[in-house]
Amino acid sequence: MSEIAYANQEEMFVVAETTAGALEKPTASDRMYSVGPVDFGQDQEFLDDEQIRATASRLSPIAGRMMPGEYSFDSYVKPSGTPATAPEHGALFKALMGAGAVNGQTYEYTLANELPSVSVWVKKGHTVFAMRGATVEGADFAVSGDAIALASWSGKYMRDLRAGTAMTASISAAVLTMEAGACESFDEGMFIVVGADDNSGAGFKILNNNPAANEITLDASPGVSGAQLVTPWFPTAGAEVGEPGHGKLGIVTVGGVQCVVLSATVSMVNNIKYYIDEKNNVMTAERYGRPKIREIEGNLNLLFTRRGAGYFYRAQYQVSDALIIPVGKTAGYIMELQVPYAEYRTPKISGDEEFMEDVPFIAVASASLNDEFKIVFS
Numbered sequence: 001m002s003e004i005a006y007a008n009q010e011e012m013f014v015v016a017e018t019t020a021g022a023l024e025k026p027t028a029s030d031r032m033y034s035v036g037p038v039d040f041g042q043d044q045e046f047l048d049d050e051q052i053r054a055t056a057s058r059l060s061p062i063a064g065r066m067m068p069g070e071y072s073f074d075s076y077v078k079p080s081g082t083p084a085t086a087p088e089h090g091a092l093f094k095a096l097m098g099a100g101a102v103n104g105q106t107y108e109y110t111l112a113n114e115l116p117s118v119s120v121w122v123k124k125g126h127t128v129f130a131m132r133g134a135t136v137e138g139a140d141f142a143v144s145g146d147a148i149a150l151a152s153w154s155g156k157y158m159r160d161l162r163a164g165t166a167m168t169a170s171i172s173a174a175v176l177t178m179e180a181g182a183c184e185s186f187d188e189g190m191f192i193v194v195g196a197d198d199n200s201g202a203g204f205k206i207l208n209n210n211p212a213a214n215e216i217t218l219d220a221s222p223g224v225s226g227a228q229l230v231t232p233w234f235p236t237a238g239a240e241v242g243e244p245g246h247g248k249l250g251i252v253t254v255g256g257v258q259c260v261v262l263s264a265t266v267s268m269v270n271n272i273k274y275y276i277d278e279k280n281n282v283m284t285a286e287r288y289g290r291p292k293i294r295e296i297e298g299n300l301n302l303l304f305t306r307r308g309a310g311y312f313y314r315a316q317y318q319v320s321d322a323l324i325i326p327v328g329k330t331a332g333y334i335m336e337l338q339v340p341y342a343e344y345r346t347p348k349i350s351g352d353e354e355f356m357e358d359v360p361f362i363a364v365a366s367a368s369l370n371d372e373f374k375i376v377f378s
Contacts, residue, residue, distance in 0.1 A: 005125020007037050012073075013121040013235060014091045020117040021133035021158050021286050023189060025203075028238035032089055035074040035150065038122050040131065042069030042160050065283045068274040069131060069157045071120060076244035077141070077149035079377050080107075081332045087377055088241045091118050092153055096136040096268065097375065106378040111370040115270060115290065120157065121234070126165040128232035130190065133158030135272050135288060141325075141337055143247040144263030149327040149335070156274055159284045163190035163206070163232035169214070171225045176216040178230070183211035192218075195228035203233025245333060250326030252300070259302070262356075264325045266298040266337050268373065296363035296373050298325075298339070304355035308347070311359045315344040323361065331378065338374040339363045 012034055013026035045064035053059070078088045083105045087093065090107075094100040098112025120131040134157035142150045164185025170177045176194065186192070191203030199220060208217040222228075251258045271292040274285040302308065313319070323342040328334040345360040363372040 002125065005127065009123075009125055010034070010037055011123040011234070011237065012038055013237075014089075015119050015121075016091050016094070017117045017119055017133070020288070023130055023132040023161070024119040025191070026119070026121050026235050028235050030091070030235070031237035031240075032092070033075065033078075033240070035076060037124075038071060038073040038120075040069060040071035040120075040122070040129070040157075040160065042157075043067045065276060066159060068276060068285050069160050070155070071131060071134065071157065072152070072154040074150055074152050077143075077151055077327050077335050078242035078244050079328060079333045079335050080242045083107075083332050083378055085332075085377070087335070089151070089153075092136055092139075093375060095134075095155075096139050096153075096270070097373075098370075106376050108377075109375040111294070111373060113290070113370065115272065117288075123232070123234050126231075127162055127185065128190070128234050129160055129162050131157040131160045133286070133288070136270065137272050138267065138269040140265065140267045142263070142265050143325055143327055143337070145248040145261075147247055148244045149247045156272065156288075158274070158286060161187040161190045163187065163192050165229070165231050168194070168226075168228045168230060171222060171228065174218045174221045176218065176222075176230065178214045178216060180214060181211075182230075183209050183214055183216060186216060191233035193231045193233050194218075194222035195224040195230075197222045197224050198233065243333060245327040245335060247327060249329045250334070250336075252326070253322075253324045255321040259300070261300050261302040263301045264298065264337075266296070266325065266339070266373075269295045271295065296339070298342075298361055298363075300359040300361070302357055302359070304349055304351075304357040308357045311344055311347045311357070315346045318343055320364070334378045336376045336378070338376060339372065340374070341366060341372060 012032050013030040014032050015024045015026040015030045017024050046061040047064050049059050080087050084102045086107050093109045095118050097109040100109045118134050120134045122129045135155050137155040140152040166182030167179045168176050188206050188209050204218040252261050274288045276285040320341045323339040325337040341364050342361040348358045365372040
């Protein structure tokens with residue numbers, strides 16, 4: 001294994017959590033593919049020591065809470081290839097929207113007040129990171145006639161854990177004596193492989209990590225001894241599902257009428273809040289909620305034609321249209337972003353060759369509520 005971690009070897013798995021914040025182990029089918037590396041990080045809080053000590057020297061600050069972590073990455077829109085089947089990034093779509101289920105020959109993601117959590121696992125070369133209690137704060141969908149349809153995901157999580165790569169000095173039952181400094185690359189709660197022993201595919205869970213003694217205690221005794229290479233447990237990916245959809249395929253409809261656009265975007269923000277200030281006997285946020293409304297908005301970019309001036313009227317008088325933004329046209333490879341009640345905002349005209357028109361819109365709900373946005377795969 002290389003000492004250097006290479007970006008083109010990164011792997012990511014995302015799995016729904018049964019209990020929010022309880023780390024779930026992924027399986028082969030939970031593999032997801034990102035466009036570019038996954039960015040994530042979690043800050044440790046440090047508080048200044050303000051005790052007066054008759055000195056002008058700055059002393060080491062006092063460690064406080066682990067602030068909620070944040071992650072972000074891009075992915076292609078990849079329908080599964082089979083109607084009524086969830087897409088590759090299905091766990092993220094459900095965490096974004098709240099609900100997902102088969103409806104006849106389609107798989108639909110609909111809005112719900114409660115949002116589920118996921119565990120996000122990322123392998124960066126020699127180290128695996130796992131984020132528990134992750135939520136999808138928002139997603140931006142970009143559909144244009146000159147590119148693959150793209151989804152940009154972002155969210156927060158309760159805690160990240162890591163398992164690196166190192167050598168043992170010796171093994172005594174379930175206790176690994178590690179090479180000096182190696183324990184710093186491992187966290188309690190993560191899973192590892194010891195030499196050739198992967199514990200029948202389940203990995204060994206780290207129950208205790210003692211860097212001062214260079215010792216790691218596992219949940220079972222490995223069937224190997226002596227100096228062994230310890231590596232992170234990570235599932236083997238299953239077959240890749242679906243194909244990326246080109247934004248050129250499919251025609252936008254506005255109120256049931258075809259509308260040729262150059263590009264369309266839809267952005268959704270859930271406004272999730274992690275409750276970090278609770279006195280909960282741990283230094284992490286272990287609950288989250290949504291105290292404010294979700295925000296869904298977008299934009300249509302099109303050539304300024306004779307009918308284009310009508311959007312100024314629609315914006316002024318709050319005319320509502322059913323807006324459908326498709327990707328793909330072959331059964332099994334279609335995704336539709338559906339905004340049943342799109343309200344327009346004042347368009348903008350620009351351009352030094354053809355005039356272009358940008359038509360912003362927001363998604364609003366009917367009296368039934370939670371029906372302002374739907375994502376449909378068919």
